Amino acid sequence: MKELQQILKKEFTHIFRDRITLFLVLAIPIMLVLLFGFTISTDIHHATISVLDLSNDSQSKALVEKITASGYFEVVSYPKSESEIGNDFRDKNIKLAIIIPNEFEEQLTNEKFVTIQIISDVSDMNVASILNNYVKAILIDFTNDYNGTATMPIELCTQMMYNPEANSVYMFVPGIITLIMIIVTALMSSITLAREVETGTMRMLLIAPVNKAWVVVGKVIPYMILSFISTITIIVISVLVFKMPIKGSVWLLLAVCIVFMLTSASFGTAISSLVKTQIDAMMITMMGLFLPTALLSGFLFPIDNMPYFFQILANIFPGKWFIIAIKDVMLKGSGFFDIWLYMLILFLMAAVLMTLSLIRLDKRR
Amino acid sequence: MAVISVHDIIKSYGHIRALKGVSFDVEEGEVFGVVGPDGAGKSTLFNILTTLLLPDSGTATVLGRDLFKEYLEIRKNIGYLPGTFSLYPDLTVEENLIFFATMYQSSIRENMSIIKPIWQQLMPFKKRPAGKLSGGMKQKLALCCALIHKPTLLFLDEPTTGVDPVSRKEFWEILGTIKTQGITVVVSTPYMDEATLCDRIALLQEGTFIRMDTPPNIISSFKGELVTLRTDDIFKLLRKMADCPLNCTFYPYGENLHVIFYDPIATILPQFEEFLQQNDIAYDNLMQISPTIEDCFIEIAGSTHP
Structure with missing residues (x-):
């Protein structure tokens, strides 16, 4: 144990003497989450729309009022007939038109099915689908106010049910946590181990009568601690600045993060056991783990929409399982028994890779 | 043991x-x-x-x-x-x-x-x-x-x-x-x-x-006759030595040239001086010396890989 303590102490000394890397490791997560939250946000505010209110009764006015008050839309035109809507798209560059049918209030009171028509400018698919979702969300809100239930006059898109306002930051946060953990844990672990090989200090450690597991564990733990600090920072910013909910247990969320850290660290160790230089370690971690995780984990592109081959491939990257698990805990409020399988997969990946790299490290070549 | x-x-x-x-x-x-x-x-x-x-x-x-x-x-x-x-x-x-x-x-x-x-x-x-x-x-x-x-x-x-x-x-x-x-x-x-x-x-x-x-044994087993000389133009000397008809191994040693001869020194040294004069090489400090380990290494390496 004295050896482990000494290795930990040494590794922390390396980290604290390399101020630039330390700063980057701690500052990048904050920058990333703020960047994604504010700048790269896909939220749209004050989209220009037209509203054609064919009823003009008290309920339809209330609905229009609600749409205007949401902040997402700015009603630039109140056409008198459907034919005028086409002109609005051309002349006023509206993104969306909402048509409220005749006898809106009457149909509502008689509990009939009301069809509200939406016409979207689909030249930008993303914007159109986001705006559609905003309208749906407002309609849910409206019916809720009206009769206390969520019985909807139009069909709901189910994949949005956990994020009714399509708030993009909720989708990005799990992805950012994943990428940061891979950078700090996997990348830094693989680089720091490769550095020992590159500078020749690894052979000094190899011929020392010290347990090789301590060498690896002692080098990896400091980066796990750093990455844990980053993760907590990201979560705190998401909750405080972007009002992201944590519906499940915070402890379970942290436990999932710790398991994923183990997996990332094991990937880093395994990569470093294959290479001889820091630059190789970096390239392989970035190209072989970071990029595929960013692209295939469901963070940027939905896995369901990928070609079948990539759907299968996504399974071997730990990011997919981690993102499912933390989304479930944060947004759905899932408990341990809902996500234990994902945690087990991550843990098994960690165990297998760590064992393989320890065997390879201790072997004479 | x-x-x-x-x-x-x-x-x-x-x-x-x-x-x-x-x-x-x-x-x-x-x-x-x-x-x-x-x-x-x-x-x-x-x-x-x-x-x-x-x-x-x-x-x-x-x-x-x-x-x-x-x-x-x-x-x-x-x-x-x-x-x-x-x-x-x-x-x-x-x-x-x-x-x-x-x-x-x-x-x-x-x-x-x-x-x-x-x-x-x-x-x-x-x-x-x-x-x-x-x-x-x-x-x-x-x-x-x-x-x-x-x-x-x-x-x-x-x-x-x-x-x-x-x-x-x-x-x-x-x-x-x-x-x-x-x-x-x-x-x-x-x-x-x-x-x-x-x-x-x-x-x-x-x-x-x-x-x-042991180093003394290696030095004492040196078989050739070692000669050193100094010249102002070592490159010219090295070039000329390549055409030297005598049985010898030569190499620069610091500022000097070392030559190992495999024949008795008394007969070979006059022939060598004659060769130098023929080729118009100015030299001084020509003398026989006792070998160092480096000379031994070159002799042994030279005989293993002619």
């Missing part, structure tokens, strides 16, 4: 044969030198004996233990100073030493007596990062780290390469004191002058030991 016993070790990297069957014994308490040019296979041999590398074939025991089966036991009792600087450049002198002491389950206090003469020289720099030390100081620190667990056998792979002459001399003085503590030392060097400081040396060339003996 032989501390190291090596029998027919062979090691190849791909199609390059680094060691082509090396056999030798190292006796307890001696300083055994492995001398040879860069690329001769010195570091490969050291990596095998320090259990970092597996040979392709051959057998060996180190400290009476089998190199293949009992390598963990060997590791506990050997010290190793690798050919390239292998300490943490961002840690201070003191931090490096404490770290390696702990890795070898030892402490600075416990074995201070062994490293004291070196440590005293390092003391003024103990708060300095190891990467910022001079070449000589780096090697002294590395030696401290290799000695901190009181090994009975010490491997030094080119400890004085890239070190200034004064520090080299100091380093060898330190090796002398290490020897008096009963530690067996295996040291490699490309510097021939250092070879004479070893008890026994092995001349390594292209993966084979071309000679192994």
Whole structure:
């Protein structure tokens, strides 16, 4: 144990003497989450729309009022007939038109099915689908106010049910946590181990009568601690600045993060056991783990929409399982028994890779 | 008892044969030198004996233990100073030493007596990062780290390469004191002058030991007649020597030219002077001298690879 303590102490000394890397490791997560939250946000505010209110009764006015008050839309035109809507798209560059049918209030009171028509400018698919979702969300809100239930006059898109306002930051946060953990844990672990090989200090450690597991564990733990600090920072910013909910247990969320850290660290160790230089370690971690995780984990592109081959491939990257698990805990409020399988997969990946790299490290070549 | 016993070790990297069957014994308490040019296979041999590398074939025991089966036991009792600087450049002198002491389950206090003469020289720099030390100081620190667990056998792979002459001399003085503590030392060097400081040396060339003996024995077995001369235009002389009809080996040695003749000196020297005059070469200080280890190495290497 004295050896482990000494290795930990040494590794922390390396980290604290390399101020630039330390700063980057701690500052990048904050920058990333703020960047994604504010700048790269896909939220749209004050989209220009037209509203054609064919009823003009008290309920339809209330609905229009609600749409205007949401902040997402700015009603630039109140056409008198459907034919005028086409002109609005051309002349006023509206993104969306909402048509409220005749006898809106009457149909509502008689509990009939009301069809509200939406016409979207689909030249930008993303914007159109986001705006559609905003309208749906407002309609849910409206019916809720009206009769206390969520019985909807139009069909709901189910994949949005956990994020009714399509708030993009909720989708990005799990992805950012994943990428940061891979950078700090996997990348830094693989680089720091490769550095020992590159500078020749690894052979000094190899011929020392010290347990090789301590060498690896002692080098990896400091980066796990750093990455844990980053993760907590990201979560705190998401909750405080972007009002992201944590519906499940915070402890379970942290436990999932710790398991994923183990997996990332094991990937880093395994990569470093294959290479001889820091630059190789970096390239392989970035190209072989970071990029595929960013692209295939469901963070940027939905896995369901990928070609079948990539759907299968996504399974071997730990990011997919981690993102499912933390989304479930944060947004759905899932408990341990809902996500234990994902945690087990991550843990098994960690165990297998760590064992393989320890065997390879201790072997004479 | 032989501390190291090596029998027919062979090691190849791909199609390059680094060691082509090396056999030798190292006796307890001696300083055994492995001398040879860069690329001769010195570091490969050291990596095998320090259990970092597996040979392709051959057998060996180190400290009476089998190199293949009992390598963990060997590791506990050997010290190793690798050919390239292998300490943490961002840690201070003191931090490096404490770290390696702990890795070898030892402490600075416990074995201070062994490293004291070196440590005293390092003391003024103990708060300095190891990467910022001079070449000589780096090697002294590395030696401290290799000695901190009181090994009975010490491997030094080119400890004085890239070190200034004064520090080299100091380093060898330190090796002398290490020897008096009963530690067996295996040291490699490309510097021939250092070879004479070893008890026994092995001349390594292209993966084979071309000679192994004590330095005096190697020098006394020098077969040729060695002659030195000085000239202002060594390049002209070297060019002309290529056409020299006499049976000889020649090479620049510092500012001078050394020539090894294989015929009796009394008959060959007048012929050589005549050759020089014919070729219009101005020279002085032409005389016969006794060979150094370097001359012996060149003679032996030259006769093995004509």
